[in-house]
Amino acid sequence: MSGTHVEAWAEKRVVISADADALADSVATRFLGRMSKRVDDDRIAHVSLTGGSMGAAVLQAASRSARRDRIDWTRVHFWWSDERFVPRAHADRNEGQARAALLDALDIPEANIHAVAASDEGIDLDAAAARYADELARFGTDGEPWPSFDVCFLGVGPDAHIASLFPDRPEILITDRATVAVRDSPKPPPDRVSMTRPVINSSQRVWMVLTGADKASxxxxxxxxxSYASVPAAGAKGRKRTVFFVDGAAAAQVPPELIDGEY
Structure with missing residues (x-):
């Protein structure tokens, strides 16, 4: 292995759990610990959620934890790295999945839940993306028109897409705005709103959660x-931490020296 490769990998951590259930519990425990520390220091936390089966599993595990109700959720704001542009009650919406898994069980102001507009709310896709950018700008930090997420959760597809930023498409290259309207998505539904890479990479911690042998490549x-243009997951980077939380099947091709047994 060349020194160049080691240097490129050094900033990314891989944490392995035995299976999907253990992984969800492990990430949920870390998430609740992170939120507790943040709000106990009398600070506001911004969290970007993701969809998918593991995104829901982590939130469900957090909801089951006894630690859940010991956190002051009034100091936490939830966002989504991407959303499917479908009607509000549609099963494909990441927002609905997250509400069912965790958010509806929390004592949290509705104003702290920042959802993308839905397709049945009299707004078109471009306007929905622009409205979400405006909402992000209300909480801008560090001179940027978006918050710095304490934790940004991301799923990773078998094609290495993150949020709704897919390989070899123009959306992954956009750097001059916070959000982008995605049409003709390679994965249904076709219309989506996604955060852009600069917003994701302004996060303090990027936590990518993935399971299964089909994610190993x-x-x-x-x-x-x-190249992040062809492998979007390669371009996701947190300011403090970039962690891949994976199960044993997804980790099949990870060199032992990249595995973090302590984080």
């Missing part, structure tokens, strides 16, 4: 420093 390419 994407993980390997992301760790190897592949």
């Amino acid at each position: 994407a993980l390997g390419l992301a760790l190897a420093g592949a």
Whole structure:
């Protein structure tokens, strides 16, 4: 292994759990600990959620925890890295999934839940993306028109997409705005709103959660420093931490020296 590869990988951590259930519990425990520390210091936390089966599983595990109700959720704001542009009650909406898994069980002001507009609310896709950018700008920090997320959760597809930023498409290259309208998505539904890479990479911690042997290649390419234009997961980077939380099947191609047994 060349020194160049080691340097490229050094800033990314891989944390392995035995299976999907253990992974969800492990990430949920870390998430609740992170929120507790943040709000106990009398600070506001911004969290960006993701969709998918593991995104829901982590939130469900957090909801089951006894620690859940010991956190002051009035100091936490929830966002989504992307959303499917479908009617509000549609099963494909990431917002609905997150509400059912955790948010509806929290003592949290509705104003702290920042959802993308839905397709049945008299707004078109471009306007929905622009409205979400405006909402992000209300909480801008560090001179940027968006908050710095304490934790940004991301799923990773078998094609290595993150949020609704897919390989070899123009959306992954956009840097001059906070959000983008995505049409003709390679994965249904076709219309989506996504945060752009600069917003994701302004996060303090980017936590990518992935399971299954079909994700092993994407993980390997992301760790190897592949071009983010073709491997979007390779371009996701937190300011303090970039962590891949994976199960044993997804970790099949991870070199032992990249595995973090302590984080």
